[in-house]
Amino acid sequence: MERISKFQLAMMIILFQIGSTPLFALGVKAKQDSWLAMLAAAICGLFLLLMFLFIQRRAPDKDLIGLLRLCFGNIIGNFLGATFVLYFAYESMRNVRDFGEITTITLLTSTPQLVIMLIVVVLAAYAICMGIEAFCRVVEILTPIVIFSYSALVILIFSSNLVNLDRLLPIMENGPAPVLKAAFPDIVSFPFGQTVVFFMLYKLLYNKKKFCRVSIIAYSSVALFLILMNMLDMMVLGPTLSGESTIPFLQAVQLIQVGDFLERLDVFVTLLLFLGLYVKLTMFYWASAYGLAELLGTRSKLTIYGVGAVIFATSFLEPNYTYHVWLGIEVSVKFFPIFQVLIPLMMFVAILFRKPHSPPPLVENDSNNLLAEESV
Numbered sequence: 001m002e003r004i005s006k007f008q009l010a011m012m013i014i015l016f017q018i019g020s021t022p023l024f025a026l027g028v029k030a031k032q033d034s035w036l037a038m039l040a041a042a043i044c045g046l047f048l049l050l051m052f053l054f055i056q057r058r059a060p061d062k063d064l065i066g067l068l069r070l071c072f073g074n075i076i077g078n079f080l081g082a083t084f085v086l087y088f089a090y091e092s093m094r095n096v097r098d099f100g101e102i103t104t105i106t107l108l109t110s111t112p113q114l115v116i117m118l119i120v121v122v123l124a125a126y127a128i129c130m131g132i133e134a135f136c137r138v139v140e141i142l143t144p145i146v147i148f149s150y151s152a153l154v155i156l157i158f159s160s161n162l163v164n165l166d167r168l169l170p171i172m173e174n175g176p177a178p179v180l181k182a183a184f185p186d187i188v189s190f191p192f193g194q195t196v197v198f199f200m201l202y203k204l205l206y207n208k209k210k211f212c213r214v215s216i217i218a219y220s221s222v223a224l225f226l227i228l229m230n231m232l233d234m235m236v237l238g239p240t241l242s243g244e245s246t247i248p249f250l251q252a253v254q255l256i257q258v259g260d261f262l263e264r265l266d267v268f269v270t271l272l273l274f275l276g277l278y279v280k281l282t283m284f285y286w287a288s289a290y291g292l293a294e295l296l297g298t299r300s301k302l303t304i305y306g307v308g309a310v311i312f313a314t315s316f317l318e319p320n321y322t323y324h325v326w327l328g329i330e331v332s333v334k335f336f337p338i339f340q341v342l343i344p345l346m347m348f349v350a351i352l353f354r355k356p357h358s359p360p361p362l363v364e365n366d367s368n369n370l371l372a373e374e375s376v
Helices: 006-018 028-058 064-072 074-106 113-130 132-159 177-189 192-200 211-244 248-254 266-296 302-314 321-335 337-352
Strands: none
Touching: 006 132, 006 192, 006 211, 006 266, 028 177, 028 192, 028 211, 028 337, 064 074, 064 192, 064 266, 064 337, 074 113, 074 192, 074 266, 074 302, 074 321, 074 337, 113 132, 113 266, 113 302, 132 211, 132 248, 132 266, 177 192, 177 321, 177 337, 192 211, 192 266, 192 337, 211 248, 248 266, 266 302, 321 337
């Protein structure tokens, strides 16, 4: 059975949450108050995380599929589990498309997007075949590098005198309504509500003591980081340019010029985005394949290959990147609360009122290592 440590869990939460978030100007509808929208969404996301952790503590040896069965019975639980498998696959597909688009825009402008996206899906499938434990070790190494790199870029932005605090003023010029409208449900759904995927991971902790504390600290740290990054984009570019920019943070870094020799650092931002996107798409890919394997009760690698094929094929459905971003930011996030809020809330109520002398939990298939055993 694969196991991960609490430190690996914390590093995974941090790098997963950073993920593709710097790609987008989140909360830009609130203009200079976008950071307040991020703050409001982060607080709401924290309450969601506390609810997730409460549910998990009541059945620490079950993943999301097992929890759904426990709360709603086999038939409804399996049906809802199947919808979560599709949801995780869709989230992975979106990150695959982001990876392909960013690569063709910034680095490999002449390389067919199909080739780039095929390579990243194959690499993700390889990581899953090696097992989530090995993947978490990689994330454990990468996260400090990513944090240090972002910190260095922020210092260079300040050193280049690009920051103007006046661009954050006036605060709440039009009252709290635009802030709340920008925060709910859009920013809550992306990125903070996506922590629902960790229902699939908590079961694999070999030491479950204080895992709630570790999760809260990791979440709070990365939420603060994302709020500060949002403020930085706004202080450098202003509300108008941030809203019109394809990748706001990348455009801000392109303005760095220190001592007439340190400039054009956008390649580092691109590499950081690649790391975040890869971790996020692989995590969602693993959760989808792992959940499908548990639902089918199979140890076959066909679940990995089948889910990967679906993710790769559906990543071409959107005609262009503009439509892809619009669909994600304006449409999809309106439906994500079903998986991130509504169903977990129903699970919370079911767990809360579950009788202490109820029948023993349903016997699950020994699926802790369904996707990794055949790679040994």
